[in-house]
Amino acid sequence: MQDDLIARAQAWLAEDPDPETRAELAALLDAGDTDELASRFAGTLQFGTAGLRGELGAGPLRMNRSVVIRAAAGLAAYLKKQGHTDGLVVIGYDARHKSSAFAEDTAAVMTGAGLRAAVLPRPLPTPVLAYAIRHLGAVAGVEVTASHNPPRDNGYKVYLGDGSQIVPPADAEIAAEIAAIASLHDVPRPDTGWETLDDSVLDAYLARTDAVLAQDSPRTARTVYTAMHGVGKDVLLAAFARAGFPTPALVAEQAEPDPDFPTVAFPNPEEPGAMDLAFAKAREEDPDLVIANDPDADRCAVAVKDNGGWRMLRGDEVGALLAAHLVARGAQGTFAESIVSSSLLGRIAEKAGLPYEETLTGFKWIARVEGLRYGYEEALGYCVDPEGVRDKDGITAALLITELASTLKSEGRTLTDLLDDLAVEHGLHATDQLSVRVEDLSIITDAMRRLREQPPTELAGLRITKAEDLTKGTDKLPPTDGLRYTLEGARVIVRPSGTEPKLKCYLEVVVPVSDHTELPAAHTKATELLTALKSDLSTAAGI
DSSP: OHHHHHHHHHHHHHHOOOHHHHHHHHHHHHHTOHHHHHHHHSSOOOOOSSEEEEEBSSSTTSBSHHHHHHHHHHHHHHHHHTTOTTOEEEEEEOSSTTHHHHHHHHHHHHHHTTOEEEEOSSSOOHHHHHHHHHHTTOSEEEEEOOTTSOTTEEEEEEEETTSSBOOTTHHHHHHHHHHTOOOGGGSOOOSSOOEEOOTHHHHHHHHHHGGGSOTTOOOOOOEEEEOTTSSOHHHHHHHHHHHTOOOOEEOGGGSSOOTTOTTOSSSOTTSTTTTHHHHHHHHHHOOSEEEEEOTTSOBEEEEEEETTEEEEOOHHHHHHHHHHHHHHTTOOSEEEEETTSOTHHHHHHHHHTOOEEEEOSSHHHHTTSTTEEEEEETTTEEESOTTTOSSOOHHHHHHHHHHHHHHHHHTTOOHHHHHHHHHHHHOEEEEEEEEEEOSSTHHHHHHHHHHHHSOOSEETTEEEEEEEEGGGOOSSSOOOSOEEEEETTEEEEEEEOSSSSEEEEEEEEEEOOSSGGGHHHHHHHHHHHHHHHHHHHHHHHTO
């Protein structure tokens, strides 16, 4: 067994085109570190949420040039079997370690396979790539990014020609083509032949961002902005300047791209401490709102003044605010969200007489809803211009929430006031998440098995009226690994994360509110219920 492991590692080493990972793997072989070798050669990175994501390093279970070249070759073979023999593949990348190299390898592989390849001119937000696919009439797109993952990670996100991320069966078909590649020596990689795009695609994207705003709307809200060490700053500032908003005050320490993300433990606005510098800047500047993008700028976080300090709004709160704003502007079309997001969107759409759809988790599903006008996901993802970008877009979402804040400001009101109005109109929809990050993935497997074998009958003193195992699918949803519990006045969904080693539990309680005077008591009750749900669910899952 050990001899086989050594032989596989040596065969990988012989093909590895990257001097850094070659040296890393050679050192492991010289040291006879079979435990570490086994962790890298126990399988291969699998196509998950729209592609690959993993820790940088040598071996088939890490992100590296060998893995990327195989992925690109598999994608090229899949596209050719679909009849796209000379189609265009557009490639974007963020500012993480190795991103530009992975983008260039992808362009070389596509060119070698007889396809045409075009690479964005520099590290740019993921939404620019999603826009470019349809703008340029490409048959596919690749974005090299690990979004908000830790600094040691990178990823490979694949889109098809409709501008949305891949879904089954395309992911399995591409994975089969990747597995069929016997040797990297079989993959032609010319040194030239692809196009490096100029700024005209970015200019077209920026021109499109204007379309999300209403003509002659107020543009007065003042913002503090952090790019979270990612690639959002220049594009967001350009979009805000075009729109005529006041120039955002930047969190200087996080404004420029830095693949080491030195000021945050995790470069995700949702993680504890990630927004501390932005809140410090807000205390200096006293803006109307704080806006943050994640490192590839497809997500948008919003914070508001609250009891003398600053509070980050939950994704569900921003999702409802944007929906209410679009309804007030007379938007037509389908409103959609993933099953883990707040049911408030459905209430808003119903009252407005608009179609509403629920999808599986991920924008790869939301973006495919027929007639989509607006889609969101609780993890800070918002699609406010589906005709332009069929994916979440943290730039246009930032524009739209700042327009809403400006509109409310002109009325002497705030985002918090509108949230209160929505609670009185539809009931207070309060959401929270129990998220458990693990080193050992078997903990997640065990928790899911325990919940299936010993399902709870009540949580937080609320009776479970319906328990669904989503692996069986529903009349509206394809199968997925998850559990959904409907309670009297609450809802719980438990699922393994598709992008990180986490078990995620999504909690929602709905407390009826008849007028504004009842809001403080309703908030207190909701907080108590959510706390109890977390506690009881932890016990039931054994986590």
